[in-house]
Each structure stands twice: as C-alpha cells, then as structure tokens.
Amino acid sequence: MSSLADLRKDYSRASLSETETAADPIDQFAIWFDEASRAQIPEPNAMSVATVGKDGRPSSRIVLIKQFDQQGFTWFTNYDSRKGIDVAENPYVALLFHWVELERQVRIEGKIERVSQEESDAYFYSRPLASQLGAIASQQSRTVESREKLEQQYETTKQQFGEHPSRPEHWGGYRVIPERIEFWQGRPSRMHDRVLYTRDASGQWQRQRLQP
Known part of the structure; x- marks a missing residue:
C-alpha cells in the first residue's frame, strides 16, 4: 500500500509571467476562466469560500460563482446559513478556484457585501x-x-407557494470586493509561478511575483 507522502505530480503544462499577464487582475481572471471553460473542466465556476466567525475559527465550503466584473465576485445563498452568520460578524473572506486539469489556482481575498435586492430578485427568478x-x-x-x-x-x-414563489428575505447575493488576487501556475520541481495583484490606497492594482 503506497504512502500518501509518495503521491506527487510534476507540473509542466504552462508558465506564468508577471510581465505578460494583464495589468488588471479581473481581465486576467477572465482569460483564465475562459480557458477553463473551453477546456471543459467540470464546473469551472466552483470555488471555495472561506469565512471566519466571531470565535476566530475558519470554515470553508464550495459554492458556484454566478458573476464577476470590475465590481467583484458574486454568488447567492441563504443569509441565515453559517457562512451568512460568519460574514455578518467578520466581512472579510477568501475565495479559491482550483482548476486541476490546467494546474492552476486563483486566490482572492477581500471584503464582502450584499448585492442589491434588485440583483437578488433577478437571479432568484431566473x-x-x-x-x-x-x-x-x-x-x-x-x-x-x-x-x-x-x-x-x-x-x-410547494403546496403553499405553487408555481409563483416570492424570493424570501433570507436569500440573496453576496459580492466580494477584491483586495488581493493571486494567480498560481504549477511548474516543474515545485518552482511554481505565482503572480500577486494588490490594490493600493489609490485603488490601483500593483503586480509582483512571489516565490513558490
């Protein structure tokens, strides 16, 4: 029986350069998301959402992103769920996309806010x-x-609401406004490529390479 410590893979599909990535991380994310979608990866929109409650203990789960743009990254859920309670107490979260087939990860950290009722209605009724x-x-x-x-x-x-239910007040969307976005590309010998974008005080994105 093989040991877990013996399970390893050398990554060699692609490379990532801080000089060749897009100046805006949302544009870079769009490029990678499109490539993940075209590669027919199962649920490329699946992401881990990590929250921290008032007790200081982290919790994570997989949800499906429904929209991303210059405003941030949006998904929908029950506001009374554990993650909803967590973000009501600590409005900072971390997101993680892991596209195994492309040997890529995207890490996103930022502050969370509820989307407008109009946005929640539009998605709920769709x-x-x-x-x-x-x-x-x-x-x-x-x-x-x-x-x-x-x-x-x-x-x-089902019997109470029939075919025309109304969106409940406890259900709606969240948007993460990113402050840090890191793109990770697996490379041989564990010398992975990591490009980090951070938003400065003026709201502009700064880009730099991290050691693996």
Whole structure:
C-alpha cells in the first residue's frame, strides 16, 4: 500500500509571467476562466469560500460563482446559513478556484457585501422553480431530524407557494470586493509561478511575483 507522502505530480503544462499577464487582475481572471471553460473542466465556476466567525475559527465550503466584473465576485445563498452568520460578524473572506486539469489556482481575498435586492430578485427568478422552492424550504445549516422531514418541508413549501414563489428575505447575493488576487501556475520541481495583484490606497492594482 503506497504512502500518501509518495503521491506527487510534476507540473509542466504552462508558465506564468508577471510581465505578460494583464495589468488588471479581473481581465486576467477572465482569460483564465475562459480557458477553463473551453477546456471543459467540470464546473469551472466552483470555488471555495472561506469565512471566519466571531470565535476566530475558519470554515470553508464550495459554492458556484454566478458573476464577476470590475465590481467583484458574486454568488447567492441563504443569509441565515453559517457562512451568512460568519460574514455578518467578520466581512472579510477568501475565495479559491482550483482548476486541476490546467494546474492552476486563483486566490482572492477581500471584503464582502450584499448585492442589491434588485440583483437578488433577478437571479432568484431566473432559477428553475424547484430551486426557488428549495431555497424557501431549506433552513440552511440548521439540524433536521431526517431526510423525510426535509422532503416534507419541501412538499409543504410547494403546496403553499405553487408555481409563483416570492424570493424570501433570507436569500440573496453576496459580492466580494477584491483586495488581493493571486494567480498560481504549477511548474516543474515545485518552482511554481505565482503572480500577486494588490490594490493600493489609490485603488490601483500593483503586480509582483512571489516565490513558490
């Protein structure tokens, strides 16, 4: 039986230069995201969201990004979930995209804010009806006595709201306004390429290379 310590891979698909990346990290992210999508990577929009609660303990989970632009990185969830409670107490989070097939990671750190009610409405009503009902029925992150109880909550919600549910107040979008964005490209001999963008006091992005 092989040891976990013996599991390793040498990375050699591509390289990354701080002189050849885009001056704006959002533009660079768009390039990499497009390449991940065209490579048909399963769920290239999946990202880890790490939060820290008032007890100082970190927590992470995978969510799906729904939009990114110069304003930031946006996804939607239950505001009463554990991550929602965490960010209400500590509005700084870290995001991580890991595109294994391309030997790439993108790390994003910044401050989080809720999107407008109009943005939350627009996305909620674009979702399939079953997903809308699920968002209403689930008391996310709270305990439930059984799967049968959970399905009963869904059926009750379905009977109550039918085909025209309204977005609940506890469900909506978050946007992370980035302050640091790091692009990581795997390289041979663990001499990986790392290019870090940081936003300065004037709001401009500064770019530099980090040692692996």
